[in-house]
Structures are given as structure tokens and as C-alpha cells.
Amino acid sequence: MNLYEQQTANRRRTWLVMAAFIALLLFVGGGFDLFISGGGRAFFPFGSLIALAIGGGQSWWSLRYGDRAVLRSSAAEPIDTLLSQTTDDATKLSYKQLDNIVEEMAIAAGLPKPAVYVVPDQDPNAFATGRDADHASIAVTAGLLQSLNRDELQGVVAHEMSHVRNLDIRLMTVVAALVGAVVLLADWTTRSFMFGGGRSRSRERGKDGGAGALIFFVVWLIAVILTPILARMLAMALSRRREYLADASGAELTRNPLGLASALEKIEDAVAPTASIKRGTAHLCIADPLGRQLNQSESGWANLWASHPPMASRIAALKAMAFQTTGT
Amino acid sequence: MIGWVLLGIVVLIVVWAVGGYNRLVGLKNQTLNGWKQIDVQLKRRHDLIPNLVNTVKGSMEFERDTLTAVMDARAKAMAAAGPADASQKEGQLTQALGRLFAVAENYPQLKSNENVKMLQEELASTENKIGFARQFYNDIATKYNISRETFPSNFIASTFNFTQAELFQITDDAERAVPGVDLTMKARP
Numbered sequence: 001m002n003l004y005e006q007q008t009a010n011r012r013r014t015w016l017v018m019a020a021f022i023a024l025l026l027f028v029g030g031g032f033d034l035f036i037s038g039g040g041r042a043f044f045p046f047g048s049l050i051a052l053a054i055g056g057g058q059s060w061w062s063l064r065y066g067d068r069a070v071l072r073s074s075a076a077e078p079i080d081t082l083l084s085q086t087t088d089d090a091t092k093l094s095y096k097q098l099d100n101i102v103e104e105m106a107i108a109a110g111l112p113k114p115a116v117y118v119v120p121d122q123d124p125n126a127f128a129t130g131r132d133a134d135h136a137s138i139a140v141t142a143g144l145l146q147s148l149n150r151d152e153l154q155g156v157v158a159h160e161m162s163h164v165r166n167l168d169i170r171l172m173t174v175v176a177a178l179v180g181a182v183v184l185l186a187d188w189t190t191r192s193f194m195f196g197g198g199r200s201r202s203r204e205r206g207k208d209g210g211a212g213a214l215i216f217f218v219v220w221l222i223a224v225i226l227t228p229i230l231a232r233m234l235a236m237a238l239s240r241r242r243e244y245l246a247d248a249s250g251a252e253l254t255r256n257p258l259g260l261a262s263a264l265e266k267i268e269d270a271v272a273p274t275a276s277i278k279r280g281t282a283h284l285c286i287a288d289p290l291g292r293q294l295n296q297s298e299s300g301w302a303n304l305w306a307s308h309p310p311m312a313s314r315i316a317a318l319k320a321m322a323f324q325t326t327g328t
Numbered sequence: 329m330i331g332w333v334l335l336g337i338v339v340l341i342v343v344w345a346v347g348g349y350n351r352l353v354g355l356k357n358q359t360l361n362g363w364k365q366i367d368v369q370l371k372r373r374h375d376l377i378p379n380l381v382n383t384v385k386g387s388m389e390f391e392r393d394t395l396t397a398v399m400d401a402r403a404k405a406m407a408a409a410g411p412a413d414a415s416q417k418e419g420q421l422t423q424a425l426g427r428l429f430a431v432a433e434n435y436p437q438l439k440s441n442e443n444v445k446m447l448q449e450e451l452a453s454t455e456n457k458i459g460f461a462r463q464f465y466n467d468i469a470t471k472y473n474i475s476r477e478t479f480p481s482n483f484i485a486s487t488f489n490f491t492q493a494e495l496f497q498i499t500d501d502a503e504r505a506v507p508g509v510d511l512t513m514k515a516r517p
Contacts, residue, residue, distance in 0.1 A: 089442035093449060100453035107365060108460035110358075110468065150452075255463070 014171055017238050021178040024227055025051040028185045031220045032192075051185050058177035066173050067129040067137055070284070074276050076117035076139045094145045101154050102138055105161040108253040114138050114164060123274040124148065124267045127284040128160040128169050136164045141274065148263050155260030158250035159286055166249065168242045172283050175235050182231040186224050193221065239283040239307045247314055251321050261318035268311045283307045348484045355472040359493045362465035366496075369457040370405075370418060376454060377402045377425075380447045384428075387438050394431050398424045411494070418458075425451065462496045469493035 029051030079099050086092045099116055106113040114130065117139035124144035130136035138160045140153075148156065163169055251257035267287045274289035288308045308314075381395055388395065401417070401424040408414040429448070432438050472493050476485040484490075 089445075093442070093445055096446065097449055097453075100449065100456075104453060104456045104460050107369075107457050108464055110362070110464045253460075 013238070013241065017175070017234055018178075020234055021175070021182065021231070022052075022055070024182050024231060025055045025178070025185065028182065028189055028224055028227060031224065032189055035217045035220060047189075051181075054185060055178055055181040058181045059174045062173045062177040063131045063170065066177070067131070067135070067169075070127075070129045071117055071137060071139065074119045074121075074139065076119045079116040079118060082118055097150065098140065098145060098153065098157075101150070101157050102161075105154070105157045105253055108158070109161050109165050111136075111161070111165060114161075118142055118145065119276055121274055121276040122146075123289070124270050124287075125274040125277060125289050126156050126160055126286045127277070128163045129173070129284055130164065130169050131173065132167065132170060133164055136169060138164070141276075143270070144267075147266055147270070151256060151259040152263035152266065154254055155250060155256065155263045156286055158253040159246050159260055160250075161253060162246040162249040163242070163284075166242070166245060168246065169284070172239065172242065175238060176283065179228075179231045179235050183228040186227045189224050190221070235283065236307050240309045243308050244314070244317065247318060248321070251318060257318040257321040261315050261322070264311055264315050264318070268315075287311070345484060348481045349488060352472070352475060352481065352485060352488075352490050355468070355475060356490060356493075359465070359469045359472050362461065362468050365461040366458060366465060369454060369461050370414070373421075373451065373454045373458065374402055374406055376447065376450055380428075380444075380451065383441075383443050383447060384432060384435075384438055387435050387441075388432070391428075391431050394424075394428050398428050400424075415496070422455070466495050469495055 026048055029048035030045070032047030032051075033045050079095055083092065083095050083099070086095065095118065098118070102116050103113050111133045114128070114133075114136035115138070117137055119125075119139050119141045121141040122143040124141060124147050126138070126140040126144055128136060128138045138157065140156065144153070144156065247260060250260055254260070264287070274285070277285060277289040285308075288306070377398060381399060385395065398421075401421040405414070405417040405421045408417040432444070438444050475481050476490050476492065
């Protein structure tokens with residue numbers, strides 16, 4: 001598959017996942033209507049509407065203010081402030097270099113230059129956030145600036161720029177918000193069943209509708225309890241796809257896959273987790289900031305839970321690309 | 329009945345033609361914009377060079393020839409007329425700069441000078457930006473050329489006289505012989 005086919009395939013997959021999430025929201029909300037609140041004369045799809053409103057509201061808020069929240073929670077500093085405040089020449093040079101590299105990659109991608117941030121953390125990592133190319137930010141850690149050379153840093157920035165160009169930043173922001181909404185709703189539903197007034201009513205319904213309705217209800221309840229797990233698995237599957245694609249299109253921007261490959265090797269060697277990047281933003285980073293072991297494994301079960309593909313396969317894919325370009 | 333079908337077909341063709349025309353115009357403008365980006369970066373390089381020469385002049389008293397060569401190449405590049413001429417003169421400027429940095433390797437006080445390092449980073453980055461701007465221009469111009477030449481949009485292109493976009497090529501044999509001068513001087517090993 002060439003790059004354009006990959007992008008088309010990814011877009012289609014994206015729509016499928018979004019549809020799956022809306023179905024999950026409706027499943028939780030609609031079941032609530034049927035089994036807990038509903039069945040009366042003035043039937044009103046309360047649960048479904050609340051589910052869609054929460055999902056939509058969370059997505060809207062994340063798109064509008066999510067990037068600022070992420071940058072604030074990781075204590076990222078804008079590069080302009082750092083450049084004007086730093087007196088140490090070597091550090092200043094490395095900041096200037098980062099700023100230049102981001103501009104180079106923006107030119108290569110034909111996009112406006114995103115805002116540049118540095119996260120004061122010694123573990124090498126980087127992430128991109130924002131809602132589109134005009135409102136995008138790229139942040140790297142101080143550790144990344146120290147441990148990578150110019151070519152490697154360029155590879156990492158190109159990877160993040162690809163997330164911006166492929167609109168992964170928007171997609172992953174919305175998906176994160178939807179996962180949050182699904183988890184919240186499933187939690188509410190189970191609680192309202194355990195403690196709320198719904199309990200008695202649902203029992204009455206169980207008697208009214210006979211054993212069949214009761215079985216449906218139990219199946220639905222179990223499904224609701226499992227929904228958050230399913231939602232996270234969907235999000236992780238999407239995230240892994242996006243990482244491979246960003247590696248590939250980043251290499252297309254720099255025409256130097258080995259730069260990113262060697263950067264990934266260095267990032268992998270730094271075992272310490274990135275403390276200042278919170279769990280909720282893991283899917284935005286170039287490497288899993290939690291340093292979870294499961295990202296290292298290619299085996300099926302562990303792979304379901306990882307936000308990133310195994311480092312070894314990413315590096316191997318990049319080296320294969322380098323072999324192709326020098327071979328022709 | 330047949331009249332309506334014919335009318336429907338005509339409307340469809342017009343809608344398709346308008347869409348194809350707008351797509352071509354969009355691509356053409358992107359191509360022109362890509363070309364302007366290259367110019368912006370070239371001008372930036374011209375602006376940086378006097379700074380660099382002034383900074384290193386004191387320490388490189390004995391390399392007057394190298395410095396003059398850079399300034400001459402810059403003046404020629406700024407006066408260049410037309411893309412082909414410009415790309416040749418800019419290539420010569422790149423080489424003159426490469427020689428300057430190669431000679432500067434012999435002056436330890438220059439290599440450790442933070443001002444020089446900063447200027448070097450700026451120039452190296454500008455070189456990269458020129459390269460990436462050309463790469464982007466070539467990609468978008470190729471896209472434009474392909475949609476100009478392929479069926480069926482080639483009918484619209486020939487009707488409305490969309491001319492072929494020229495790709496950026498290395499015209500100078502000397503420039504091709506010297507692939508990529510390392511301007512970074514390994515500032516960050």
C-alpha cells in the first residue's frame with residue numbers, strides 16, 4: 001500500500017470507529033430508556049438524548065480547550081518565552097534549533113507553523129495537540145532536546161507534524177472525549193441500577209414482561225459493565241494505526257527514515273516513564289509515556305491494550321523504508 | 329422525455345466541468361505559492377550572510393579571498409534573473425558558504441564562539457528550508473501536472489490553457505557533484 005492508499009484506508013477506519021462509538025453511546029442510553037426509566041405512557045428517550053449530549057459536549061469542549069488543558073497539565077512552556085529568558089548559550093542554541101526544525105517541517109508539509117512548546121522533563125518524549133493545522137501545538141521534553149542530534153530531532157518533529165497533517169490530533173482528541181463519555185455513562189447506569197429508583201421499576205418490568213425481558217435486561221447490564229473496556233480497546237486500536245501512519249508520512253517529509261529510527265532507539269533506551277505527561281494524554285505522544293511493558297510485545301492479547309505499536313516493529317518498518325529509498 | 333434526459337446530462341457535464349476547473353485553479357495557486365516559499369527562504373539566506381561575514385571577519389583575517397567569494401556569490405545570486413539562472417547562482421552561493429565553513433574548521437576560537445554557532449544553525453536551517461520548500465513545490469507541481477495531463481481533466485486544462493509547471497531540478501553539474509555540504513559542523517554530536 002502506498003501512502004495515499006494508507007491515508008484513504010485510515011479515513012474509512014476512522015469513520016467506522018466514530019460510528020462504533022455513537023452506537024456504544026446509544027446502546028447505553030437506549031437501554032437505560034427501555035429498562036430503567038421507560039415503558040410509561042409518555043415515553044421520552046431520556047437516556048439516549050443525555051448520552052448523545054454528554055458525548056457531544058465532551059467532544060466540543062475538548063476540541064475547543066483540550067489542547068490548552070493538555071499543555072497546562074504537562075507544564076509546557078512556549079519556546080518564545082524560553083528563548084527570551086534563557087541566558088545559557090548552549091541551551092538557547094538547542095531551543096533555536098527546535099524552533100527552526102519545526103518551521104522546516106511545516107514548510108515540508110505545506111502547513112502553517114504550529115506553536116512550539118518545551119516540557120521540563122528529563123525523559124525523552126514529544127506530543128502534538130490541537131484541533132486542526134491552524135490551531136496546532138507541538139511539544140517536546142527537555143530530555144529529548146538533550147539526547148537527540150539534529151537529524152533525529154527532525155525525525156521526531158516530522159512524526160508529530162504528520163499527526164497534525166493527517167488530522168490525528170483532532171481525531172484522537174474526539175476519541176478520548178468519547179471514551180470518557182462512555183465510561184461516565186456506563187458508570188452512572190450501573191450506579192443508578194444499584195442504588196437508584198430504577199431498581200424497583202426495573203424489577204416490576206421484569207415481572208410484567210416475563211423471563212424473556214429479564215434475560216435481555218441482564219445481558220444489557222453485563223454489556224454496559226463491559227462497555228468501558230470495549231471503548232478503550234477501540235481507542236487503542238485506532239491509536240496504534242495512527243502511529244504507524246505518522247511514522248511513514250514523517251519519513252516522507254524528511255526523506256530520511258533512519259533519523260526517526262535512530263531517535264526511536266534512543267527513546268526506547270530511556271526506560272524512565274515521562275512523569276509530567278498524564279495518563280490521559282498517552283495516545284498523543286511519540287512513545288508511551290507510561291513506559292508500559294505491554295507496548296513492547298507483539299502478541300495478540302497485550303497488543304489490544306497498548307496505545308503504541310511495539311517499538312521494534314516501528315523501527316524495523318522505518319529501516320525497511322530506508323532500504324527501499326536507497327535501493328532504487 | 330428525451331429532452332429532460334439531455335438537459336440532465338448537460339447539467340451534469342457543466343457541474344463536473346466547474347468542479348474540475350476549480351480543482352485545477354486551486355492546484356495552480358498552491359504551486360505558485362510553493363514557488364514563492366522558495367523565494368522567501370532564498371531571500372532570508374541573502375539577509376543572513378552579511379551577519380555571518382561580519383562575525384567571522386576579525387578572526388579570519390587571512391581568509392579574505394574566501395570571504396570575498398561568499399559576498400560576490402551572494403551579490404550575483406541576488407541579481408539573478410529567472411528561475412534557471414537563479415538556481416545556478418544559488419548553487420554557487422551554497423558552495424562558497426561550504427568552503428567558508430570548511431576553512432572555519434581551522435579556527436578553534438570560531439568553532440567555540442556562540443554567535444558563530446547560532447549563525448551556523450540559522451544558515452543550516454535556512455538551507456534545509458530551501459530544500460524542503462523545493463521538495464514541497466515539486467510534490468505539488470507534480471500533482472498539478474498529473475491532473476492537467478490525465479483523462480478527463482486534460483480537456484478542461486487544454487480548453488482553459490493551464491500551462492505545465494516546471495519542476496525544480498539541479499541544473500548545475502558542479503552542484504550535483506557536491507552532494508549536501510555539512511554546515512552544522514557537528515555542533516551537537
